[in-house]
Amino acid sequence: xxxxxxxxxxxxxxxxxxxxxxxxxxxxxxxxxxxxxxxxxxxxxxxxxxxxxxxxxxxxxxxxxxxxxxxxxxxxxxxxxxxxxxxxxxxxxxxxxxxxxxxxxxxxxxxxxxxxx
Amino acid sequence: xxxxxxxxxxxxxxxxxxxxxxxxxxxxxxxxxxxxxxxxxxxxxxxxxxxxxxxxxxxxxxxxxxxxxxxxxxxxxxxxxxxxxxxxxxxxxxxxxxxxxxxxxxxxxxxxxxxxx
Numbered sequence: 001x002x003x004x005x006x007x008x009x010x011x012x013x014x015x016x017x018x019x020x021x022x023x024x025x026x027x028x029x030x031x032x033x034x035x036x037x038x039x040x041x042x043x044x045x046x047x048x049x050x051x052x053x054x055x056x057x058x059x060x061x062x063x064x065x066x067x068x069x070x071x072x073x074x075x076x077x078x079x080x081x082x083x084x085x086x087x088x089x090x091x092x093x094x095x096x097x098x099x100x101x102x103x104x105x106x107x108x109x110x111x112x113x114x115x116x117x
Numbered sequence: 118x119x120x121x122x123x124x125x126x127x128x129x130x131x132x133x134x135x136x137x138x139x140x141x142x143x144x145x146x147x148x149x150x151x152x153x154x155x156x157x158x159x160x161x162x163x164x165x166x167x168x169x170x171x172x173x174x175x176x177x178x179x180x181x182x183x184x185x186x187x188x189x190x191x192x193x194x195x196x197x198x199x200x201x202x203x204x205x206x207x208x209x210x211x212x213x214x215x216x217x218x219x220x221x222x223x224x225x226x227x228x229x230x231x232x233x234x
Contacts, residue, residue, distance in 0.1 A: 031220070042224045042225060042226045042227065043208065043210075043222075043224040045221060045222065048221065056221065088160060090160075090162065092162075094220050096220070104220050105152070105164055105167050105220075106164070106220055106222060107164060108154070108161055108162035108163075108164075109161060110159060110160050110161040111160040111161065113160070
């Protein structure tokens with residue numbers, strides 16, 4: 001399998017449930033990202049991991065908890081979500097320039113369509 | 118702050134027509150990157166092009182062409198002889214180089230393009 005994969009593709013959960021989204025990249029990249037795409041807002045960056053270290057948390061509520069066990073896998077753990085958290089959650093990966101200059105291109109997965117009831 | 122504006126929310130044309138998608142950006146950085154992504158109904162963002170701020174040459178790739186004008190802070194995208202398969206949401210994005218070693222993108226609102234047969 002190539003590129004960036006995400007599972008599940010669709011998820012419906014209640015506000016008291018706990019679930020996890022999974023992202024896996026097969027591109028040999030070292031940076032991974034979570035984005036949220038809702039109907040009324042542009043794509044919002046949530047988290048960035050670079051070499052397994054979290055380098056960005058874009059003021060995301062604590063009910064979203066990311067985990068990056070290695071450079072190929074990224075999880076988003078969800079608990080006590082609200083209906084307004086219903087959205088498409090996109091994962092991306094990139095290969096940062098070793099000099100630190102952000103010249104890389106992000107490649108996206110197909111997303112998980114989350115519905116919170 | 119970085120900002121990307123795609124003023125056209127929706128565009129609808131008949132197949133074989135040419136169509137231009139506008140993108141205007143704001144940044145105080147002298148070095149930055151601009152991107153276009155395509156999001157078909159499947160949800161995945163497909164990378165189309167990356168352009169750095171020092172390269173103002175227009176680029177053509179098949180039916181796609183891009184016009185980068187630093188003087189007007191615009192990076193417009195033209196599809197010639199449009200096809201039904203071009204129907205998608207198109208996003209323009211600007212790099213925010215504040216994170217060392219990983220790319221942070223600021224996206225526009227997107228333009229929904231519908232090509233009618």
